[in-house]
Amino acid sequence: MLELQGIAVSPGVAIGRALVFDREGYRITRCLVAVGEDEREWQRFVDAVRQASLKLEANRQSTADKLGERIGDIFSAQLQVLSDPQLQSELESLIRKRAYSAEYAVSEVFTKYAAAFRKASSSFLSERAADIRDVERSLLEVLTGQPMETLKTIPHEAIIVSHELTPGETAGFDPEKVLGICTEAGGSGGHTAIVARGMEIPAVVGVGNFLHQIRSGDEVIIDGHLGRIIVSPDDATRDRYRERRLFRQSIATQLQEIRDLPACTSDGVRIELMANLEFPHEAASCVARGADGVGLYRTEFLYLGRDQEPTEEEHYQAYAQVVRDMQNRPVVIRTLDLGADKMGMTMLAEPENNPFLGLRSIRLSLRNPPLFRIQVRAILRAACLGDVRVMFPMITTLDELRSARFLLRSVSEDLAAEGKHIQCAVQVGMMVEVPAVVLMLDRFIDEIDFVSIGTNDLTQYTLAVDRSNESVADLYQACDPAVLRLIQRTHLIAAEKKKSTSVCGEMSNNPAYALLLVGMGIRTLSLAPAAIPILKKAIRSVTIGQCEAMAWRALRLSTAREVDAFLMNQLAGLVPEIVLQA
Amino acid sequence: MTAAIQHCNVIVRNPEGLHMRPAHRLVQVATGFQCQIELERAGQIADCRSILSLLTLGAPQDCELILRAQGPDADEAIRVISLMFSQQFDEENGEPAT
Numbered sequence: 001m002l003e004l005q006g007i008a009v010s011p012g013v014a015i016g017r018a019l020v021f022d023r024e025g026y027r028i029t030r031c032l033v034a035v036g037e038d039e040r041e042w043q044r045f046v047d048a049v050r051q052a053s054l055k056l057e058a059n060r061q062s063t064a065d066k067l068g069e070r071i072g073d074i075f076s077a078q079l080q081v082l083s084d085p086q087l088q089s090e091l092e093s094l095i096r097k098r099a100y101s102a103e104y105a106v107s108e109v110f111t112k113y114a115a116a117f118r119k120a121s122s123s124f125l126s127e128r129a130a131d132i133r134d135v136e137r138s139l140l141e142v143l144t145g146q147p148m149e150t151l152k153t154i155p156h157e158a159i160i161v162s163h164e165l166t167p168g169e170t171a172g173f174d175p176e177k178v179l180g181i182c183t184e185a186g187g188s189g190g191h192t193a194i195v196a197r198g199m200e201i202p203a204v205v206g207v208g209n210f211l212h213q214i215r216s217g218d219e220v221i222i223d224g225h226l227g228r229i230i231v232s233p234d235d236a237t238r239d240r241y242r243e244r245r246l247f248r249q250s251i252a253t254q255l256q257e258i259r260d261l262p263a264c265t266s267d268g269v270r271i272e273l274m275a276n277l278e279f280p281h282e283a284a285s286c287v288a289r290g291a292d293g294v295g296l297y298r299t300e301f302l303y304l305g306r307d308q309e310p311t312e313e314e315h316y317q318a319y320a321q322v323v324r325d326m327q328n329r330p331v332v333i334r335t336l337d338l339g340a341d342k343m344g345m346t347m348l349a350e351p352e353n354n355p356f357l358g359l360r361s362i363r364l365s366l367r368n369p370p371l372f373r374i375q376v377r378a379i380l381r382a383a384c385l386g387d388v389r390v391m392f393p394m395i396t397t398l399d400e401l402r403s404a405r406f407l408l409r410s411v412s413e414d415l416a417a418e419g420k421h422i423q424c425a426v427q428v429g430m431m432v433e434v435p436a437v438v439l440m441l442d443r444f445i446d447e448i449d450f451v452s453i454g455t456n457d458l459t460q461y462t463l464a465v466d467r468s469n470e471s472v473a474d475l476y477q478a479c480d481p482a483v484l485r486l487i488q489r490t491h492l493i494a495a496e497k498k499k500s501t502s503v504c505g506e507m508s509n510n511p512a513y514a515l516l517l518v519g520m521g522i523r524t525l526s527l528a529p530a531a532i533p534i535l536k537k538a539i540r541s542v543t544i545g546q547c548e549a550m551a552w553r554a555l556r557l558s559t560a561r562e563v564d565a566f567l568m569n570q571l572a573g574l575v576p577e578i579v580l581q582a
Numbered sequence: 583m584t585a586a587i588q589h590c591n592v593i594v595r596n597p598e599g600l601h602m603r604p605a606h607r608l609v610q611v612a613t614g615f616q617c618q619i620e621l622e623r624a625g626q627i628a629d630c631r632s633i634l635s636l637l638t639l640g641a642p643q644d645c646e647l648i649l650r651a652q653g654p655d656a657d658e659a660i661r662v663i664s665l666m667f668s669q670q671f672d673e674e675n676g677e678p679a680t
Binding site (some may be wrong): 073074076077080081084085086087113117118131132 | 586602603605606609610629631632633634637638640
């Protein structure tokens with residue numbers, strides 16, 4: 001049994017068999033062969049080299065015939081790699097002396113070389129790495145007798161174990177097949193984590209190097225609450241987790257009973273619980289969970305995993321589905337927040353040294369008016385179907401807000417001129433994610449209808465922490481006193497002008513933090529749909545006075561650690577039944 | 583004929599450095615000699631019969647390398663290979679030199 005600690009990013013417990021992908025997203029079998037089998041394994045490898053060589057030679061010949069000898073040379077260089085003496089001797093020692101299976105040895109050695117090339121500093125090196133990977137793939141295909149399985153084709157129910165997953169790869173998973181996710185890299189605010197949560201797949205990231213300690217087929221438990229993963233659990237551990245899963249299911253039943261009751265404190269203060277949405281199809285389950293609306297519809301997933309820009313009609317259909325499924329509840333549509341790690345469209349992506357400080361989000365939209373207009377047209381058209389509100393992300397300066405509003409107005413005039421039926425009185429809000437906006441909020445507040453605090457980015461920009469970098473992920477704390485002060489200031493300035501402030505970051509998913517926000521005066525929270533029932537339970541168990549007392553004390557603490565410990569302690573005292581036992 | 587180590591300095595002139603194609607040509611030629619031939623870059627030594635070890639040097643344009651050969655035809659190997667370096671392995675900006 002092997003227990004590893006990572007970062008819990010998507011709740012739930014998964015028990016199943018591992019499917020291990022290496023850094024390049026191939027499925028590999030990491031295993032040793034039985035004593036005495038090593039000679040046969042070596043022979044198998046030698047045969048595979050011969051067959052792969054024949055294939056490469058055939059490729060070289062046909063490419064040379066079509067495109068000339070110089071291009072064909074690429075394959076003869078690959079052939080040279082295949083018969084490289086240094087490579088051969090390394091593989092021979094792994095297979096013959098250390099009893100690695102041929103696949104395992106190939107994967108280990110090629111990964112090492114590809115990594116060495118990638119580390120070197122010039123630009124053509126990454127292409128070499130791709131060449132090396134090509135050779136590796138042809139060898140592995142011969143050895144396994146089948147095309148290499150990639151992340152796109154998960155054959156059966158499994159827990160996906162990988163070095164890293166992109167948000168696009170994660171979004172492509174079939175939730176029926178993927179029971180849980182565990183990666184070596186990643187941090188709590190990364191978008192892969194957000195997607196996993198959106199799909200309700202338990203996930204643990206940032207575990208550190210461990211792929212060599214696990215192989216496909218091993219039994220694994222993923223504890224998405226505590227951020228723990230257990231490889232080859234013993235019977236007692238497996239039983240404990242099965243029991244815990246039952247316990248959670250029974251809580252779920254209790255939560256189901258309060259589904260149609262409002263989220264009111266026991267002394268009658270109504271808190272609006274809205275849902276954060278990734279995909280249109282989630283809207284139906286939001287209603288089923290008792291959401292009061294959609295507080296943040298992240299539209300950029302329309303752009304992920306595709307090469308072409310979505311059309312106005314595709315935007316419109318996605319929004320229309322959400323608006324219809326929400327049955328007249330408010331739907332806040334956030335405009336394109338692409339950029340940084342979410343960038344799915346290579347045509348817009350210039351490599352940046354500092355993507356989180358670069359051309360992303362509203363900056364990117366304002367720089368590409370045709371693209372921005374398409375989305376805004378679709379939003380305004382969908383606004384006829386229900387209570388739709390527009391929200392601009394990552395506003396930093398007043399000029400940006402004004403430009404965005406100007407574009408909105410001009411699109412709406414265009415639509416009117418075309419004789420399209422549109423809703424004129426669409427509410428416009430902005431996200432508060434950049435500390436500069438909090439400092440200047442008194443100048444913004446008269447020009448908008450509502451603000452929504454995106455605690456993920458606000459935390460990252462306030463504390464200067466890259467939330468996807470696991471070496472500094474521990475500094476990323478939404479409950480840091482600096483972040484709390486910014487939230488408080490935002491709420492006070494907005495409240496003075498009778499504008500609503502909601503909080504739509506990950507912070508609202510944690511009931512302890514959510515009660516703190518309520519105590520600070522926030523009356524609208526937007527969170528992952530799956531987290532709504534438990535938060536409703538928490539809110540119905542407390543009085544507004546208890547929340548305010550909690551906030552009063554929390555705001556007087558000096559470090560994130562103190563705040564976190566205090567809040568957890570408070571939650572355990574106020575709503576013990578929802579605090580999960582370790 | 584001599585068993586002494588012959589050596590000289592060579593400079594990578596190819597704009598893209600010692601990449602796949604020049605390394606490939608180098609292995610083809612080196613394999614034709616009987617002597618042991620190696621290249622050294624800042625203490626890292628590559629066997630000229632192994633394309634992977636050559637690539638691992640990651641030698642960019644203008645990088646200076648030490649070329650060493652030991653064996654019966656070492657003189658000839660040094661002469662031929664240093665010429666290949668100076669002629670950019672018959673490649674200029676990715677196109678064949680005419």
